[in-house]
Amino acid sequence: MKCFEDLKWRGLIKxxxxxxxxxxxxxxxxxxxxxxxxxxxxxxxxxxxxxLIATRLAKYGHKPILLxxxxxxxxxxxxxxxERQMISKExxxxxxxxxxxxxxxxxxxxxxxxxxxxxxLSVLDFLRDYGKYINVNYMLDKDIINRRLESGxxxxxxxxxxxxxxxxxxxxxxxxxxxxxxxxDQWGNITTGIELARKKYDVELYGMTxxxxxxxxxxxxxxxxxxxxWLDKNKTSSYELYQYLINTSDEVVIDYLKRLTFLSKEEIxxxxxxxxxxxxxxxxxxxxxxxxxxxxxxxEEFNKAKMMSKALFSEDITKLKAEDILTNFKxxxxxxxxxxxxxxxxxxxxxICSSKREARxxxxxxxxxxxxxxxxxxxxxxxxxxxxxxxxxxxxxxxxKYYLGIYDE
Numbered sequence: 001m002k003c004f005e006d007l008k009w010r011g012l013i014k015x016x017x018x019x020x021x022x023x024x025x026x027x028x029x030x031x032x033x034x035x036x037x038x039x040x041x042x043x044x045x046x047x048x049x050x051x052l053i054a055t056r057l058a059k060y061g062h063k064p065i066l067l068x069x070x071x072x073x074x075x076x077x078x079x080x081x082x083e084r085q086m087i088s089k090e091x092x093x094x095x096x097x098x099x100x101x102x103x104x105x106x107x108x109x110x111x112x113x114x115x116x117x118x119x120x121l122s123v124l125d126f127l128r129d130y131g132k133y134i135n136v137n138y139m140l141d142k143d144i145i146n147r148r149l150e151s152g153x154x155x156x157x158x159x160x161x162x163x164x165x166x167x168x169x170x171x172x173x174x175x176x177x178x179x180x181x182x183x184x185d186q187w188g189n190i191t192t193g194i195e196l197a198r199k200k201y202d203v204e205l206y207g208m209t210x211x212x213x214x215x216x217x218x219x220x221x222x223x224x225x226x227x228x229x230w231l232d233k234n235k236t237s238s239y240e241l242y243q244y245l246i247n248t249s250d251e252v253v254i255d256y257l258k259r260l261t262f263l264s265k266e267e268i269x270x271x272x273x274x275x276x277x278x279x280x281x282x283x284x285x286x287x288x289x290x291x292x293x294x295x296x297x298x299x300e301e302f303n304k305a306k307m308m309s310k311a312l313f314s315e316d317i318t319k320l321k322a323e324d325i326l327t328n329f330k331x332x333x334x335x336x337x338x339x340x341x342x343x344x345x346x347x348x349x350x351x352i353c354s355s356k357r358e359a360r361x362x363x364x365x366x367x368x369x370x371x372x373x374x375x376x377x378x379x380x381x382x383x384x385x386x387x388x389x390x391x392x393x394x395x396x397x398x399x400x401k402y403y404l405g406i407y408d409e
Contacts, residue, residue: 003060010258017207032179035067041098042232049213070115078157133199142188168193239328242305245289261291322389344378369396
């Protein structure tokens, strides 16, 4: 397939500024940019979908530039219902460094920071050189701005769309950028850049948006939404990412394979047929996890995540290292253990059970496991020597509740 047809088949095109863009993507080599504001020091899976299109377009001969919004991040684009909380300059700079490093490591393309061409711009120059070209009525027609008029919108947020439009113009002048690609929530800002370039330089620039990646509840991934899956494995481990992806619902997994992997149309159609015949095998989910984790962190991390997942539900957990358990199960509730204690005392002192009576009932009812082995003796002695690497116990209560028992060094 040609570039545009491939993107369309994968469901990666929502809006385009002109039908001419289809021909340009198929027949020309465009320099384009895609950006993100540094609201955190790591990208999440929502960014991954957007930034992955840079790699897709590069495979078709187009040149990507990744923009980190050091300037726009100090302002924050308007949210649909309320004002975005500002973050300090120090935190923005820290986040810029983290995102720049991450973008270069994962995607390997040129990275720019819009703070570089904004920091020395005076208010008067901003108003004269940019503000004069954008009509207020034009801005009021922007969906995100219009929706905020009743509740109120600050001039700071109101001006954000011009700042992003300024980025488009600056990159056109300095890098020859003629296309901006972004998530569908950025359409209004993209068209401001196109309008600014038309009025200021009498040139036509182009814009394209992608549908946002939504979770199973129809909510976009992000820090604000509280469902961020971070691309930094120190924030979201490969195991945690594996667990999320392997549990992707059948309704969206094929869509995720199209949008979040480089598998061909034929490969995806083949796995779709297999998945429909035996959805309980979760073949599509397994492939999704393999493709994403391998792309982000390498094959070794995927294999380790898969092994950790299998070990959690089998007796093989004793084959794992304590370091891997502590890293990959870092969000589990932790209990500090003494050198020797009975299982009954552990459950009570660790607040797993509210009383010794409850502890005895759970133990006798086969509801307590240590390192995936059922323990039915309430006076069972929990010792450091029997811990994994003499440091860690995985404690399971019932079918789904896990704790990490840790010996302090």
